[in-house]
Amino acid sequence: MRGMSLRIALLGLLTAYGSASGYDLAKSFEKSVAHVWQAGHSQIYPELAKMAADGLVTVEAEGARGRKIYTITAEGRAELREWLLGHDPTGPARSEVALQAFLIPLLDAPEAVAVLERFRAHSEQKLVQLEALWTAKHSAPIPEGTARVKFGNLALDLGIRQTRMVLKWADDAIAEIRAQS
Amino acid sequence: MRGMSLRIALLGLLTAYGSASGYDLAKSFEKSVAHVWQAGHSQIYPELAKMAADGLVTVEAEGARGRKIYTITAEGRAELREWLLGHDPTGPARSEVALQAFLIPLLDAPEAVAVLERFRAHSEQKLVQLEALWTAKHSAPIPEGTARVKFGNLALDLGIRQTRMVLKWADDAIAEIRAQS
DNA sequence: AGGTGACATGTCAGTGCTTACATGTCAATA
DNA sequence: TATTGACATGTAAGCACTGACATGTCACCT
Numbered sequence: 157m158r159g160m161s162l163r164i165a166l167l168g169l170l171t172a173y174g175s176a177s178g179y180d181l182a183k184s185f186e187k188s189v190a191h192v193w194q195a196g197h198s199q200i201y202p203e204l205a206k207m208a209a210d211g212l213v214t215v216e217a218e219g220a221r222g223r224k225i226y227t228i229t230a231e232g233r234a235e236l237r238e239w240l241l242g243h244d245p246t247g248p249a250r251s252e253v254a255l256q257a258f259l260i261p262l263l264d265a266p267e268a269v270a271v272l273e274r275f276r277a278h279s280e281q282k283l284v285q286l287e288a289l290w291t292a293k294h295s296a297p298i299p300e301g302t303a304r305v306k307f308g309n310l311a312l313d314l315g316i317r318q319t320r321m322v323l324k325w326a327d328d329a330i331a332e333i334r335a336q337s
Numbered sequence: 338m339r340g341m342s343l344r345i346a347l348l349g350l351l352t353a354y355g356s357a358s359g360y361d362l363a364k365s366f367e368k369s370v371a372h373v374w375q376a377g378h379s380q381i382y383p384e385l386a387k388m389a390a391d392g393l394v395t396v397e398a399e400g401a402r403g404r405k406i407y408t409i410t411a412e413g414r415a416e417l418r419e420w421l422l423g424h425d426p427t428g429p430a431r432s433e434v435a436l437q438a439f440l441i442p443l444l445d446a447p448e449a450v451a452v453l454e455r456f457r458a459h460s461e462q463k464l465v466q467l468e469a470l471w472t473a474k475h476s477a478p479i480p481e482g483t484a485r486v487k488f489g490n491l492a493l494d495l496g497i498r499q500t501r502m503v504l505k506w507a508d509d510a511i512a513e514i515r516a517q518s
Numbered sequence: 519a520g521g522t523g524a525c526a527t528g529t530c531a532g533t534g535c536t537t538a539c540a541t542g543t544c545a546a547t548a
Numbered sequence: 549t550a551t552t553g554a555c556a557t558g559t560a561a562g563c564a565c566t567g568a569c570a571t572g573t574c575a576c577c578t
Contacts, residue, residue: 158533158566159533159534159565159566161431161433161436162534162535164436164440165436165439165440168436168439168440168443171443172443177556177557178556178557178558179555179556179557182556189436189439190430191430191435192430192432192435192436192438192439193430193431193432193435193436193439194430194431194535195535196535196536196537197556197557197558198535198536198537198538198558198559198560199534199535199536201556201557201558201559202558202559205558219556220543220544220555220556221542221543221544221555221556221557222542222543222555222556222557222558223555223556223557224556224557236440236443237444240437240440240441240443240444240448240452241444241448241451241452243433243437244455244459245433245434245437245455245456245459249371249372249373249374249375250342250374250375251373251374252342252424252426253426254372254373254374254492254495254496255342255345255346255349255370255373255374255492256421256424256426257373257491257492257495258346258349258370258373258374258488258489258491258492259345259346259349259417259421260421260491261487261488261489261490261491262349262352262353262417262421262488263418263421263422267421267422270422271421271422274425274426275426278425278426306442307439307442307443308439308442309442310438310439310441310442310510311435311436311438311439313506313510314435314438314503314506315435317502317505317506318499318502321498321499321502322495324498325494325495325498329491329494339536339563340535340536340563340564343564343565358526358527359526359527359528360525360526360527363526375565376565377565377566377567378526378527378528379528379529379530379565379566379567379568380564380565380566382526382527382528382529383528383529386528400526401525401526401573401574402525402526402527402572402573402574403525403526403527403528403572403573404525404526404527405526405527
């Protein structure tokens, strides 16, 4: 029951889209889910095959160019629900940014400031992207179904707050280092 | 040059401690670095062996009970410095919490609130732990060497801000869902 | 003397994930 | 008609990581 997050992400996308091919799902991973989870097609295709073997999805049809269209089954929906409701989010807490933050005090003041300023710049850039996504979502011309529109909004909000927080943290850290020297 | 974060973490700890055994480092991973990076002894021992082979660390002495004491070399210090100064923090962005956040809109309102409230509780608990660590660090009786005391403070601050942010996010999300129903 | 438990180091199987390789279809355009 | 490029699916090698297995030392307690 551990490390099945890819499975869950795929089930979630299939629920949202109704049905989709591996190719579609891979595209979704590049776009909508990207800030939250990553996976390449070489991971997605075998996982979909395993999920089909486990009865969580079915191949409804085969379209042009060998396109396989997957749909979530009742069993799949149950699995997703169970995970969402019952999964304790004890994340592995493995962040390169945090590791770098941890080690920064090993550097001298000017170097530390340089690293923190790179963090700052990076965060600022990411913030622009996420806020663009946000306004795009909230000024969508004609919403096609409520679930589709709302889907991913909470996570986007979380991402924006996260990025703002890192920005502020870097600013404060820079200020404090400068005050000490 | 990718995914060498375990190496970096070990080099950082060796720099801070002067020298340490694999066992000591494994203990450190359970404590100080835990919020930032995780690794078990089964990963640490082979990695130290590889690092020794690559000339980044040396076995200075063998103590009681087969205890091997590692020290960082000049080459190791160079590697660490290079990583800290030159590494672009393009984290893999793989967070189970964020994934759950992404999928919450698939649930109905009461269920969503339940999940968010679990997030909230979890964050609150973690916040208590981190703040206890913070005050413990800042009321340390007799600081043994400045570097040792400051080490990890930036990361702890980041962790606390992060946890507060998630808490606030969950609160706001709950409030918004309740307002809509 | 025997047992318990912390200290200390390792291996191994299995899974997750990345990068690169490999194959083939179809539509548009030069 | 040939070629390009998006569509579409897969496999395989290799590194990262987890959890379980395995071994042995030493100090302390009974």
